Amino acid sequence: MKVVRELKFWIGAYNEVKAATEELQLAFDFVKDEIVTEDEVDNAYAQVIKLIENLELKNMLRHEEDKLGAVLKINAGAGGTESQDWASMLFRMYQRWCEDKGYKTTVTNWQDGDDAGIKTATLQVEGELAYGFLKSENGVHRLVRVSPYNAQGKRMTSFSSVFVVPLVDDSIEININPANLSWDTFRSSGAGGQNVNKVETGVRLHYMHKDEDTGDEREIVIENTESRSQMGNRENALRLLKSQLYEIELEKRRAAQAEIEAGKKKIEWGSQIRSYVFDDRRVKDHRTNHQTSDVQGVMDGDLDGFIKAYLMEFGVDD
Numbered sequence: 001m002k003v004v005r006e007l008k009f010w011i012g013a014y015n016e017v018k019a020a021t022e023e024l025q026l027a028f029d030f031v032k033d034e035i036v037t038e039d040e041v042d043n044a045y046a047q048v049i050k051l052i053e054n055l056e057l058k059n060m061l062r063h064e065e066d067k068l069g070a071v072l073k074i075n076a077g078a079g080g081t082e083s084q085d086w087a088s089m090l091f092r093m094y095q096r097w098c099e100d101k102g103y104k105t106t107v108t109n110w111q112d113g114d115d116a117g118i119k120t121a122t123l124q125v126e127g128e129l130a131y132g133f134l135k136s137e138n139g140v141h142r143l144v145r146v147s148p149y150n151a152q153g154k155r156m157t158s159f160s161s162v163f164v165v166p167l168v169d170d171s172i173e174i175n176i177n178p179a180n181l182s183w184d185t186f187r188s189s190g191a192g193g194q195n196v197n198k199v200e201t202g203v204r205l206h207y208m209h210k211d212e213d214t215g216d217e218r219e220i221v222i223e224n225t226e227s228r229s230q231m232g233n234r235e236n237a238l239r240l241l242k243s244q245l246y247e248i249e250l251e252k253r254r255a256a257q258a259e260i261e262a263g264k265k266k267i268e269w270g271s272q273i274r275s276y277v278f279d280d281r282r283v284k285d286h287r288t289n290h291q292t293s294d295v296q297g298v299m300d301g302d303l304d305g306f307i308k309a310y311l312m313e314f315g316v317d318d
Contacts, residue, residue: 013055020048057308058129060315065250066132069167070125071108071243076118077140077159082150084113086143087160089299091121094137096301103127108226108236116149124167124226124240131166136310137303138164139273146279155279159272165247167239174242180208185230201230205237209245213252220244274306288313 024044030036061067072094076087098105109122125134140161147156168174185200202225210217222244224237274285276295283298283306284291290309292298298306 013051013058017048017051017055020044020051024048057311060311061129061132063132065166065246066135067129068131068169068172069103069127070131070134071165071167071240072123072125072134072137073109073120073163074118074123075120075161075163076113077161079156079158080149081113081115081117082147082156083158083160084115084117084119085149086117086141086158087119087121088113088117089143090141090160090162091118091123093299093301093303094123094134097303098123098125098127098130098301100301101127101130101133103130106226108240109223110225122223122240124236126167131164133307133311134164136307136314137162137273142272142275144275144277144279165243166250168242168246172242172246174245176207176238176241176245180210182206183234201225201228201233203230203233203237205234205241207241209248285309 024041024047027036027041027044031038031041074087074091074094076084079086095105104126106124106126107121108124109120111119111121113119140159143158143160144155146153147158150156182205184204184206186202186204187200202223205220205222205224207220207222208217209220220241222237222240224233224240226236227233273287274283276283276298278295281293281295282291283295285306288306288309290306292305294302
């Protein structure tokens, strides 16, 4: 049924573009006879361009994981209160973007900053193509501004990391070895946890993952405080673990394509991907060179220009 729905989408989208193109041709012919105005031709042309660009953007999301939801984790970098405030600003930015797209969001983990902002927070995003769009945000985000937390009113630079993985569903099979799994419990606090902080409803999952190819082991730790019940938090923590294990498998696939991708820019976790310079009214993506002077619009969730530029340049490998 998924294949059928996808085929129906592409056939319907093609027919829509074809019909709009034919209407544009008719409008162009009729304007010579003054049956339609030049403004009407311009409007028809703009509509065709919009339909084609939207279709091109969807065509950049052809990978299996692109259709899934996403798990977005934000960590404040070094820099104390300033970077923790920056992390909370990024969190709000992504929440606003998700609201605009109609995606369902759930805060699954939240740790307040020392004086303001957050140390870390995890946002679960559910909706079609959420990961396909949000994967463009994976990396380090740099803020430059006159800090309200600096007594001398100096310009400061701070960093926050954004880590995005696909949110697996029932169509993705992930094997978890129970022998490598252990749990801790703790009292929840912060956003979503005020009503449950008297009992140990928060859970911390520890999983030792062994790479079957190299034999290397690494511990995956996931905290979940979303639910008022420990059982609910355990279930969601397991889902988030599956999402991380799925991302590890995807990383292997990307590594296998390294030689093919040698001519492209490297897009890796840990690289500085975007700068937000408040004083100069400029937000610039260092991968695509896309930039805007509408800093407030970006912080209110207007990320479509950056996402589109990334997908059109790096969206597909074949």
